[in-house]
Amino acid sequence: MPASIFNGAISFGLVSVPITVLSATEDHSVRFRRIHTADNGLVRNRYWCEEEDREVAFGEMGLGYELPDGRVIPVTDEELRALPLPTARAIELIAFIPAAAVDPLRIGPGYYLQPQGAVAAKPYLVLRHALERASRVAVARYAWHGRERLGLLRVRGDVIALHGLLWPDEIRDPATVARPPVQLDKDEIDEAMTLIEAMTRDDLTGPEFTDRYTEALHAVIEAKQEDRQPPQAPEPTAQPGQLVDLMTALQESVGKARAARGETDVPEEPAKPAKKTPPRRKASSRYASALTCRGRACGRVRTRHSDGGRAGWKAWAVTWTLPEPMLATSVPDPALLPGWAAEPKWDGWRALVSVEAGRVVLRSRRGANLVASFPEIKSGSTQLPDATALDGELIVWASGRLAFERLQGRLQRHGAGAAHLAAEWPAHFVAFDLLRLAGTNTTTWPYRQRRxxxxxxxxxxxxxxxxxxxxxxxxxxxxxxWLSWTAVGLEGIVFKRLDGRYEPSVRGWRKYKVRETQEAIAGAVTGPLTAPRTLLLGRYDTSGQLQYTGRTTTLPHAAGHALAGLLAPATSEHPWTGWTFSAGWGTSETLDVTLIEPDLVVEVGVDVARDAAGRWRHPARWHRPRPDLSTDDVPLFGG
Known part of the structure; x- marks a missing residue:
């Protein structure tokens, strides 16, 4: 338990709650000492009096304020303790506000407030529950370290936390930051938005959020202490930059995964598509393709009309532009219906590509221009005939699986940076639909003809x-x-009508995402233990460390209350002690998490999207608790 920092009371109206202030954080930084390099002797600081020109002991020193003219005004500890501050020994609550109203720049380090004894416990819990139910934080005034301060009280787990707040005049005006005049392009902002979406996480857990520098320092110190060679950076095991035949590599990896599971059958070749039929143009142009300019003038006139509940555009286009992508709606059953075709669903980025007169357009689903980020796609466009457009998925194949995480850094790289990533982790464009062929608009063709x-x-x-x-x-x-190919990163199946047109922005396709029932260990909760809102889940790795593997969606009300009797707060050193979890992308607000004893096994439904470490990329759906299982029955992390 951390040592007491401060003893006082929370002053709340006519109520006074005696509390002890405890540090809520720990500093694990490696502390170095200054040494004499000739003999490794410690170098120490000495305090020197300028007036008497001699060294002084710590007991001879006090505090003083230096005036601009050089004079020093001494201030004693007794004078500081006697300052006429009503908040000298109290944390006085002065207002309650929404947490979002607090500028994160003003928030300082955090402390836990612990009630002093049984008498203080009840008013302490009353304040804690009132803050939680009101969805507010308390603003307080208190004196600490020789000055009066503002503080922020908020609920974290079952306790009240205190943060120091800077005064308004201690925050510099952002207008003082020099910003060179620049012009922003909408496409550039769209690219950034796509990157944000791709890199969004539910929390701040995982190996990328660990202090690798400190760990490496400890390894170097331990090696030198034992007269060993300090560890060197490992050589990369993968062979990046190698272009592969995607489908061949996919089937090989599926075969290896099956062999690892003890299965002997080999996946068959995918069925060939329907026999090609000659393209036909409709006599009527009633269902002209929905060509969009995305806000740019394209020299055309268009009128909207409807027929049989379907909306279309009658367009006289001077220039052809990529349509909005056709979309899919989720279905619970993977059954292939008569009159439909099926395609694998890839774990990548949806993209549309167009080539015309040497100009290449590579556009994301949200409209961001991706050409500069994927130079390998642009250079490969020379293989396509002029005036041709495809719909498909950008994927990266690495180490025998689809590596979604290798796409995440692409949008912020251009020029040499993008070329480096393209050489190290080249992307493929998996084409699943034809939008234009040699100047002919094919979106009006039925799927079997387009295919x-x-x-x-x-x-x-x-x-x-x-x-x-x-x-x-x-x-x-x-x-x-195909549904068994989840080991290499395929997410499920997309279904398309054989006689269906390509309808921009319409959810005319269907998609089925493979979900698995998995066991995991509950390691922490959000919300109160009496009715947790979500569970943070983990699995042990081969070294016996509990690793974070994912978080559930919001628990049903009944399930949360039923879990209360199965959960217990952590009573010993928890493997996740010191971890913080962000409440969302782009905010400094941390998620209130209560660590629990990691001994309850739960069953959840997850899709097959994983990151490189094996964590679930999407929230897990709650199924049920499994108190009949032990933590040894849970698969290992990454397995």
Whole structure:
């Protein structure tokens, strides 16, 4: 238990709650000492009096304020203790405000407030529950270290935490920061938005948020203490930069994963798409494709009309632009219905590409321009015929799996930086639909015709990396085969009507995401232990360390209350002690988390999207507690 820093009381109206202030944080920094390099002797500071020109002992020193003219005004400890401050021994609550109203720049280090004895426990808990129910934080005034301060009281777990607050005049005006005049392009902002979405996390847990520098320092010190060679940086085990045949690599990895599970069957080749039929133009232009300019003038006139509940555009286009992507709605059943085709669902970034007169457009689903971030796609566009456009998914294949995390750093890289990443972790464009072919708009064609033309495009032009043709099938056995490819990162199945047109922004496709029932260990909760809101889950690794693996969605009300009797606060050193969890992207507010004894096994539903370490990328859905299982029954982390 941390040592007491300060004893006082919370003053709340006519109520006074005796409390002890404890530090809420720990500093694990490696502390170095100054040494004499010739003999490793410690070098110490000495205090020297300028008036008497001699060294003085600590007991001879006091405090003084230096005036501009050089004179010094002494101030004694007794005078400081006697300052006429009503808050000298009390934390006086003066206001209650929403947490979002506090500028994060003003928030200082955190402390825990502990009630002093049984008498103080009840008013302490009353204040804690009132703050939680009101969704407010308290602003306080108190004196500490020789000055009066503002403080912020908030609920964290089952206790009240105190943060120091800077006074308003202690925050510099941001207008003093020099900003060179620049012009922003909307596409650049859209790129940043896409990057934010790709890098959004639920919390601040995981190996990328650990202090690797301090760990490396400890390793060097321990090695030198034992007269060993300090550890060197490991050589990379992967062989980046190698362009591969995507489908061949995919099937090889699936085979290896099956062999590791003891299965002997080999995945069959995906069924070939429907036989190509010659492209036909409709006599009527009633369903012209929905060409959009995204706010840019494209020299055309358009009128909106409807037919049979479908909206379309009748357009006379001078220039062709990429349409908005067609979308899919989720379905709970992976059954392949008559009149439908199926395709694998990839764990990557949705993108549309267009090539015309040497100009390449690579656009994300949200409209961001990705060309500068993926130079390998631009250079590979020379394989495509002019005036052609594809819909597909950008993916990176690494170490025998789809590596979504290798895409995350792409949008902020251009020029040499993007070229370096393209060489190290090259991206593929998995094409699953044809939007335009040699100047002919194909979005009005039925899927079976677009699919046949897409396959013919790959065959006729002998397209190779970075282009990959997405498989398509009308065979239920092949769909079941693909559903077993989750080990290499496929997320599920997308279903498309064989006679369906490509309808921009319309959810006319269907998608099924593979979900698995998994066991994990509850390591922490948000909300009170009596009715937790979410669980933070973990699994032990091969070294016996409990690693964070994911977080649940909000628990049903009944499930939260039922769990209360199965959870207990951590009574010993918890493996997650000192970890912090962010309440969301772009905010400095931390998630209120209560560590619990990691002995309850729970069952959750998760999809197959994982990061490189094996953590679930999406929240887990609550199923049920499993008190009948021990933590030894839970699979190892990353397994």
């Amino acid at each position: 046949a033309a897409l396959q013919d495009l790959f065959t006729k032009h002998k397209l190779t990396t970075p282009w990959a043709l997405c498989p398509s099938t009308t065979e239920a056995d092949t769909v079941n085969e």
